[in-house]
Amino acid sequence: MKFIQSRDNALFKQLRKLAESGRERRKAGLTLLDGVHLVQAYEDAFGRLDTLIVAESAASGEVADYAAGREVVVLADALMRDLGLVDTPSGLLAMAPIPAAREGFRPDRDAILLDGVQDPGNLGTLLRTAAAAGIRQAVLSPGCASAWAPKVLRAGQGAHFALDIHEDVDLLATMAGYAGTTAVTCLDGATSLYAAAWSGPVAWVFGAEGQGVSQPLIEAARLRIRIPMPGAVESLNVAAAAAVCLFEAVRRRLA
Structure with a gap:
């Protein structure tokens, strides 16, 4: 067991780069997983990770139980907080290879197409909702947040590992x-x-939080849909709107 309490430690510097920089994550082909649930979901999908990183204070409870018998690096609590991965760190981290899509985009299967969704929480929730609705592929425009950013992964709660995710794609x-x-x-x-x-497969297009779907994509779509809202609001959060649409599609297929 190794204990890290210095900001000059090479591993801590690597963790910080992965936490802060999408470029570093792409260069290394690695991302950071925060929390037992997310680490376990990754390992269930892709196999056991070599090393777990545990906060100094996580010496008991769920984190300690999961890490028992594993190769562990202990990180001082102050350093764990400095990474700034999430507002409330779980006490367990893992460096994990970013999975490649299992296959190329399938134009004959359901999909979500995301246009400039920049909020990490919304992006992760959209991916989680799509996976829950049985969709297996997500296509992200260049303006979206990085799908493999730690905050997006945390919001997705393992949904990433059930999806083929294609980033920086021309949605038109x-x-x-x-x-x-x-x-x-x-x-x-x-x-x-x-x-x-509608019938057959559907590619659902959802847009950025403030601007919605860009006009060229609206014009290219074969079907334009609005969600009836009899209440005293004009619009829904993009993740909420997606949930309404995707589970209406689920309802129809189960009817």
Whole structure:
């Protein structure tokens, strides 16, 4: 067992780079997993990780139980906080190889297409919602947050490992080659979600928190959908809107 309490330690410097820089994560092909649930979900999908990083104060409880019998590096609590991965660190970290997509994008299968979603919490929740709804592929435009950023992974709670995630993709080209229905949420010229008709696979397009889906993508979509909202609000958070749409599709298939 190794104990790290210096900011000059090489491993701590590497952890900090991975925590702070998408470029460093891409260069190293590594990301950071925070929490027992996320580490376990990764290991269930891809196999056992070599080393676990445990906070000094996590000497008992769930973290200690999970790390028992494993190769462990103990990190001083102050250093764990300095990484700034999440607001409330769990006390357990792991460096993990970023998984490659299992296969290329399939234009004959359901998908979510994300246009400039920059908030890590929203992006992780969107991926989690898609996986829960049975979707297995997610396509992200260049303007999206990094799917493999620690905060996005934390919000996804393991959903990443059930998805093929394609980043920095031209969504217009993806929509042009899609074999099923491309559906976008918007207001102008849109049909109620509950009255809209579609069949076969659907690629659902969801946009950035403030701006929504960009106009070229709206114009390229084969189906424009609005979510009826009889209450005193005009719009939904993008993750909430996606949940409504994706589980309406689930409801129809189960009916």
